[in-house]
Amino acid sequence: SLAIFTNTLPTENEGANMTRAFIWDLDGTLLDSYDAILAGIEETYTHYGLDFDREGIHAYILRHSVQKLLETVAVEKGLNAEEMNRFRGQSLQEKNAQIKLMDGAKTILAWAQEAGIQQFVYTHKGDNAFTILRDLGLECYFTEILTSQSGFARKPNPEAATYLLDKYQLNPEKTYYIGDRTLDVEFAQNSGIQSINFLESSYEGNQRIQELADIPRIFEAEE
Numbered sequence: 058s059l060a061i062f063t064n065t066l067p068t069e070n071e072g073a074n075m076t077r078a079f080i081w082d083l084d085g086t087l088l089d090s091y092d093a094i095l096a097g098i099e100e101t102y103t104h105y106g107l108d109f110d111r112e113g114i115h116a117y118i119l120r121h122s123v124q125k126l127l128e129t130v131a132v133e134k135g136l137n138a139e140e141m142n143r144f145r146g147q148s149l150q151e152k153n154a155q156i157k158l159m160d161g162a163k164t165i166l167a168w169a170q171e172a173g174i175q176q177f178v179y180t181h182k183g184d185n186a187f188t189i190l191r192d193l194g195l196e197c198y199f200t201e202i203l204t205s206q207s208g209f210a211r212k213p214n215p216e217a218a219t220y221l222l223d224k225y226q227l228n229p230e231k232t233y234y235i236g237d238r239t240l241d242v243e244f245a246q247n248s249g250i251q252s253i254n255f256l257e258s259s260y261e262g263n264q265r266i267q268e269l270a271d272i273p274r275i276f277e278a279e280e
Contacts, residue, residue, distance in 0.1 A: 246263075
């Protein structure tokens with residue numbers, strides 16, 4: 058069954074194709090969760106007797122993904138990637154309390170809601186994302202939340218964005234994927250939508266931010 062959360066509250070502006078939409082990444086974008094993620098990976102490495110190079114692994118998951126890391130290590134060491142991922146998922150769930158909001162996360166979500174911007178989530182996190190968003194009081198800001206268990210191909214494949222664009226009749230020129238990695242910019246580019254990212258990129262649809270509070274300025278400049 059597809060793990061999809063839909064918030065059925067009517068949107069303020071039903072002509073959604075005329076208004077802006079934000080699709081949010083979670084880790085490193087709205088959630089300050091890399092310490093918890095690295096702690097979960099470290100526990101997994103220890104369990105399987107592997108050496109843990111924190112800096113190297115942090116750089117690798119930012120460039121690729123945790124899934125890719127575990128798949129690569131599993132092939133190298135003759136381990137089962139799915140089993141490793143299950144162990145890591147369990148370990149990570151116990152670390153939910155360590156996950157904090159990025160600076161200004163709630164303020165920017167409230168600003169966007171006030172501005173009539175429809176908001177969604179597409180994350181590589183599993184369904185644990187629902188618990189985290191609920192615990193942090195963020196769930197109410199999103200029309201729909203898609204996780205790695207929603208059945209869509211992983212980023213940078215555009216499948217999840219295509220689903221949201223079609224279902225909510227979103228205008229690609231006014232739809233932004235907001236993230237913190239190259240993978241997120243590639244996802245936006247492949248989906249034919251705009252990108253807001255903490256990184257510099259050659260994609261002309263990308264706007265770089267230093268912090269979440271920079272986002273309203275992008276739109277002030279446009280008006």
